[in-house]
Amino acid sequence: MRDVAIIGVKNTKYGELWDRSLRQLVVEAGIGAIEDAGVSGKDIDALYVGNMSGGRFIDQEHIGALIADYSGLSRNLHVPATRVEAACASGGLALRQAIMTVASGYGDIVIAAGAEKMTDVCSSEASTALAAAADREWEGMAGATFPGLYAMIARLHMHKYGTTSEQLAEVAVKNHSNGVHNPIAQYRNKITVEQVLSSIMVADPLHIFDCSPITDGASAVVLAPAEIAHKYTDTPIYIKATAQASDTIALHDRRDITTLDATVVAARRAYEMAKVGPKDIDLVEVHDCFTIAEICAIEDLGFAEKGKGGLVTAEGETAIGGRIPVNTSGGLKACGHPVGATGIKQAAEIVTQLRGEAGGRQVDGAEYGMTHNVGGSGATAAIHIFSRNR
Amino acid sequence: MSVPRFWRNLGSRYNLEGTHCKECGEYYYPPRDTCVNCRRLGKIEAYKFKGTGEVVTFTVIHTAAEGFEEQTPYALAIIKLDEGPCLTSQIVGDPEKVHIGLRVRSVFRKLGSDGERGMIYYGTKFIPDEA
């Protein structure tokens, strides 16, 4: 197997983009990433696109073909294009497919993109589409919503470990504070713990400010074999590990409601592959679809002792400048969460950081970065480790 | 949800019918045809649950799923049945009374509906078991 590097990245603006279509967004990201990499369309061997629910959000399936077509890769070049779906982890899995394609030698220059257009439907339709990431027949039919499932994780985490609503709120406050410095972020305003706690209750104990928003957006990265990456860029960022794990589709079937075993196992596989441990990682983008999800993530990835995720967040250890900066992009909470795009945006953020191009949110001297992308309430986890050095 | 999709599982939804693996002893609700532990070597049989258990965790839903709007606020819980498996269900009654560890038992209730004129779904919910 060959080493793989990322040689180009691009995110569109994330937000409620009423005037932009899915195909426009993903073409903007794709072309931007290709330009950043300095490759041309005829160099591209394959395209993967993470998209959760084109069928529900815009009545469009066959997203791979659509994107290849409108990127100018179909009628003359006939580049193979594959849509990858794993709910909110679709982007992370698209990246993993692209990495495996390059590592195996089936392709050299490969694009991994992610996109979601969520605001063409009303918010209740969007919620129903998102709830399809859980078990429709045995969770959804009982009246479960996505916030409801994570609220049940939060409730038990509070009960077992003494985690507080204030600690949950600190996650949102930190991520908004990071989003201020990210030009693509949906929200670039600071918020306070009091604002989170006084926002409307969605599913007790989660307030609306504990939840990531509905977002339109697309992201893309360009991959190449490590041995030729320097042909295209002075700062290739190397993939040190790609790992994925599954767990039960329904939250109620998990071994422990407050631990995402898929995260734990994927992290173990990733650390083994990269031959590093949590202490070597300089920054991480985790899947904070809800504030409690970030707390569980930093515990399950090994950055905090189980049960202490809220505490270390409140103490500032996960802020930029802290022991392990988490979600410098603003995370899903402030940067926004176009579900299929998120896993790719996380990779683009780590690449930007490791190149030293993150501006006001730069983590100085970062060598190793990690991404953590979750599907549903934890049935899929995709984890990647990146480094400045091969 | 389509009529056949609901109708297929009526026994499970109305009567808490699940499955049991005679090989390893594990109980499954919702029912599984393949044992998670034994896979192809499992011996699966139908099993009707007693319908008693306790609350593992819960939430009070204020922003409802589609079809559940008229029920808010409602308590949604993960309940561990006495035979072992956990399921997701609503707890009927005052959401304020629900707590982790609460003993509950199953009852037959309306679950939700497809809009005002649409199909009404019935099935199992739970109530506090204070006997």
Ligand SMILES: [Zn+2]
């Ligand atoms: Zn068995």
